[in-house]
Amino acid sequence: MHKELALIGCGNMGSAIVKGIVGAGLIDACDIVVSDVSEAASSRLAGELGCAGTCDNVEAVRDAAMVIIAVKPQYLDDVVRGLADTVAPDALVVSIAAGVTLARLEGLLGSERKIVRVMPNLPAMVLAGMSSLTPNAQVSAEECARVQELFESFGRAEVVPEHLIDAVIAASGSSPAYVCVFIEALADAAVAEGMPRAQAYTFAEQAVLGTAKYLLETGVHPAVLKDMVSSPAGTTIEAVSALESGGFRAAVIDAARAAAAKNRAM
Numbered sequence: 001m002h003k004e005l006a007l008i009g010c011g012n013m014g015s016a017i018v019k020g021i022v023g024a025g026l027i028d029a030c031d032i033v034v035s036d037v038s039e040a041a042s043s044r045l046a047g048e049l050g051c052a053g054t055c056d057n058v059e060a061v062r063d064a065a066m067v068i069i070a071v072k073p074q075y076l077d078d079v080v081r082g083l084a085d086t087v088a089p090d091a092l093v094v095s096i097a098a099g100v101t102l103a104r105l106e107g108l109l110g111s112e113r114k115i116v117r118v119m120p121n122l123p124a125m126v127l128a129g130m131s132s133l134t135p136n137a138q139v140s141a142e143e144c145a146r147v148q149e150l151f152e153s154f155g156r157a158e159v160v161p162e163h164l165i166d167a168v169i170a171a172s173g174s175s176p177a178y179v180c181v182f183i184e185a186l187a188d189a190a191v192a193e194g195m196p197r198a199q200a201y202t203f204a205e206q207a208v209l210g211t212a213k214y215l216l217e218t219g220v221h222p223a224v225l226k227d228m229v230s231s232p233a234g235t236t237i238e239a240v241s242a243l244e245s246g247g248f249r250a251a252v253i254d255a256a257r258a259a260a261a262k263n264r265a266m
């Protein structure tokens with residue numbers, strides 16, 4: 001039976017991606033099959049979406065026009081090897097695995113296959129994701145645009161050359177985790193100043209959300225917004241000065257580059 005999309009791996013990212021696509025009306029749930037080694041995971045997602053669910057990856061990809069592979073990198077080689085003979089020759093295969101290059105995917109599937117390496121991020125779960133897309137040479141401009149349209153159903157998506165995927169991991173793929181560390185630290189400070197814990201998270205989270213929204217919507221440079229907040233002899237410049245004394249910028253750069261280095265080494 002022909003399907004538009006087969007998803008392999010119904011975890012955090014795979015679920016967010018397919019929910020975004022179905023929610024935007026880009027592919028009908030009845031044209032999708034989702035597969036997971038865990039029966040509970042595939043039937044939960046299939047039930048939420050109203051699509052077919054299975055634990056049989058090979059059956060899932062048979063006659064599928066597009067296959068999205070969303071398993072952890074450690075399982076990727078075995079999963080892709082197991083599918084290689086069944087995936088239709090003209091199907092688009094999308095991998096979101098960290099550290100897995102197009103060359104490695106071509107080695108597993110065949111270099112004549114149409115493959116797109118994508119690096120999304122977890123805010124896809126609330127339709128505020130940021131994804132990079134890198135097609136191999138077999139993918140046409142129209143096919144790449146179609147994948148971009150699908151990944152834009154839950155946020156922004158841009159095509160990047162493969163050598164920039166390490167930068168993508170540093171800035172957006174892994175950064176929700178370090179932004180959370182920053183938010184926790186802000187909330188800890190508010191708690192130390194006497195605010196109840198739950199209220200402290202609300203104030204810190206809304207401040208981070210609003211700052212990013214302002215920068216994205218206006219195109220204003222972050223340094224300009226920082227200067228707008230920092231009144232002469234005011235409160236903010238005291239905090240900015242303390243951040244610089246503490247090596248905050250260097251710590252963030254080192255952290256993000258550690259993520260990039262790991263992505264290269266995987």
Ligand SMILES: NC(=O)C1=CN([C@@H]2O[C@H](COP(=O)(O)OP(=O)(O)OC[C@H]3O[C@@H](n4cnc5c(N)ncnc54)[C@H](O)[C@@H]3O)[C@@H](O)[C@H]2O)C=CC1
Binds near residue numbers: 012036075096097
């Ligand atoms: N979590 C994140 O923030 C991001 C993750 N990624 C990438 O997304 C991929 C998935 O990550 P998550 O969704 O976080 O992981 P997850 O652990 O939430 O989901 C992975 C799913 O794959 C299933 N699975 C494992 N072996 C399988 C097999 N042989 N056949 C079918 N399903 C199988 C698991 O049961 C699980 O449901 C990874 O490759 C990761 O590098 C990319 C960007 C961001």
Ligand SMILES: O=C(O)[C@@H]1CCC=N1
Binds near residue numbers: 169
């Ligand atoms: O930590 C990881 O490996 C994945 C890839 C990007 C975000 N999480």
